[in-house]
Every structure is written in structure tokens, then in C-alpha cells.
Amino acid sequence: MVLIKRMNSISYFMKNLSSLFTLIFLVTLNSCQNTECENEIKRLKEEIASLKGNGKENTIIDLSDKREEIIERYENGNKKLVVTYVGKGSQEQVIKKSTYYETGKIKEVENYKQSELNGPYYEYYRNGQISVRANFVDGLRDGDYTEYYFDGTIWETGRFIKGDYDGEYSTYFADGNLKSKEIYKNGDRIEAVWYNANGEVEFKN
Numbered sequence: 001m002v003l004i005k006r007m008n009s010i011s012y013f014m015k016n017l018s019s020l021f022t023l024i025f026l027v028t029l030n031s032c033q034n035t036e037c038e039n040e041i042k043r044l045k046e047e048i049a050s051l052k053g054n055g056k057e058n059t060i061i062d063l064s065d066k067r068e069e070i071i072e073r074y075e076n077g078n079k080k081l082v083v084t085y086v087g088k089g090s091q092e093q094v095i096k097k098s099t100y101y102e103t104g105k106i107k108e109v110e111n112y113k114q115s116e117l118n119g120p121y122y123e124y125y126r127n128g129q130i131s132v133r134a135n136f137v138d139g140l141r142d143g144d145y146t147e148y149y150f151d152g153t154i155w156e157t158g159r160f161i162k163g164d165y166d167g168e169y170s171t172y173f174a175d176g177n178l179k180s181k182e183i184y185k186n187g188d189r190i191e192a193v194w195y196n197a198n199g200e201v202e203f204k205n
Helices: 002-031 035-052
Strands: 066-073 079-086 093-100 104-112 115-122 130-137 143-148 154-161 167-171 178-185 188-195 201-204
Touching: none
Parallel strands: none
Antiparallel strands: 066 079, 079 093, 093 104, 104 115, 115 130, 130 143, 143 154, 154 167, 167 178, 178 188, 188 201
16 A cells, blocks of 8 residues: 555656646746856756657656567467567557567567667577667667678678768678778768778779
8 A cells, every 4th residue: 555655656746747847947937037047947948858758758667567478470380579568558568579580590679668669779690690780769770880791790880860870881891891981970971982892992072
């Protein structure tokens, strides 16, 4: 009974926390009209946006209540798709999907948050070698990205920010030698160099 009361209190607190921060923000805005208050106003805006979750409802999920379910199997009985759930009833969420080859080896691993890809993402070849290593935030690629050849040699590397290439993006020949090097900013390519198999520059801009 005490635990239930505490959970109810936490739920009530979370529901009203966003409104409280909004009220504090409005009061601060009305009382501060000079540059000394800019930092405080910015901080409050960030906290309000975080609580609202960009329009998504914030719910407390008990992560200890994880369970896996085999959704699909191959004709030989091996699992094909396994989904990991957390929460119960209306708060139930998919937090992970794993697909497998017919041999039983892992093929792809996706992590989710609020129905969108979030966190590490992996793809594998049939021999078990990883083929893609990436990261997602709110359904968009965000962070380092690496793709590999069948033998584990790096094929390409890059970095994403909110779904767009940003920074250095490089590709490699199967022998490991550099094939191309490009520089991106906010998804736009600003510099590029391509090489042939002998390491000689074929194109540059």
C-alpha cells in the first residue's frame, strides 16, 4: 500500500512538473528584461523542452520488467524475429528488435525508445562478422557510423548529426587503402578527394 501511494505521488509530480516549470519561466520572463536574465531564461526553456519531450508524453517505465517474445520463426524452427518489451498495458513499449538468419546467427539489432530507433544499431553478415555499426537518436542517424567488408576490413566511416553527414567521411578499398575522403557540414559536402588503387589522386575539389 505504501509503495502504491509513493508511485501515485511520483506520477502526480511528473504530470505537474512541466506546468510548474512553465509558470516559473513566465514569472522569470516578466521580471527580467535585461541581459542578466538571458542565461536563466535559456536554461528554463531547455528544461521545459526536455520535460515535454518534443511533444511526446513522458512516462515512467519500469526497465526491470523486460520480456522477450519470439514473433516469427523459420520453417526449421529457428527464431527469425525476437522483440523485447518493457512496461505493461497502455505503457507497454518495444525497446529492442533482433532478427536472425535461418542458421540461427544474428542478422540485425535495433534499439527503440517511444517507437523510434534510439541507441546502438548493428547489422551482421551470415558469417557473424559485423557489417554496420551505427547509432540513432529519435529515429535519425546520430553519431559515428562504420561499415565493414565481409572479412571485417573497414569499408567506410563517417559521422551523422540528426540524420545528416557532418565532419569527415571516408571509404576504403578491400585491401584497406584509402579510396575517398570527404568533408561535410550540416549535410553539405564542402571538400572531397578520390584515389585510385595505387593511391594516386583521381579527383579533388
